[in-house]
Amino acid sequence: MVGAIHIRDLLPSEVSTxxxxxxxxxxxxxxxxxxxxxxxPTTMVDPIMAxxxxxxxxxxKTQLKLTSLVVTHEMRLAEKLADHIIFLDRARVIFSxxxxxxxxxxxPVVRNFLELDRxxxxxxxxxxxxxxxxxx
Numbered sequence: 001m002v003g004a005i006h007i008r009d010l011l012p013s014e015v016s017t018x019x020x021x022x023x024x025x026x027x028x029x030x031x032x033x034x035x036x037x038x039x040x041p042t043t044m045v046d047p048i049m050a051x052x053x054x055x056x057x058x059x060x061k062t063q064l065k066l067t068s069l070v071v072t073h074e075m076r077l078a079e080k081l082a083d084h085i086i087f088l089d090r091a092r093v094i095f096s097x098x099x100x101x102x103x104x105x106x107x108p109v110v111r112n113f114l115e116l117d118r119x120x121x122x123x124x125x126x127x128x129x130x131x132x133x134x135x136x
Contacts, residue, residue, distance in 0.1 A: 002026045002056060018049030025056065035067035036060070042077055054080050075117040087113075 002022040007015050015023070021041055028036050038057060042050035054077050061068045061081070070081050078085055079099050087095035087102065089109045095102055102110060 001029070001060075003052070016045075016049070018045040018053065021045065021049075021053055022056065025060070029060070029064075033066070035069060038068060038070045038072075040072055041070065042072065042074055050074075050077070057081055075114060 002025050004019055004022045004026060007019055007023075012020070025036070025038075025041075041053050041057065045053065057068055057070065058081060060066050068081065070078070072078055082099055085095070085097065085099060085102050086093055087107075087110055094107050095105050095110050097105075103114070105111065
């Protein structure tokens, strides 16, 4: 179910971080839980594996009707998974609501977080630098 059958004969040292996360999810599912807590599930994995893990969490949520509690700093993942978002700052809830409500939030920390998370490095790198000339 988690797409890890092909690694069954490998040693842990031979398995990528992303596949280790999939195995950890499978281990959690073996207990037949009503809910699963994911703590930073896409940290330290490449973007392709991050997408796969996000897709897996969505699949488990919908097919198995599992409650999923996901702790993440990655807003794209939160937006993909969340029915409800709780935003913490210094151990204090500063926002609670839907993704759409968060988008409209006027809370400065939330606004700043969203803007920085959506910062597109490609746009910055593709900008033409000014042509500086030294005139003597």
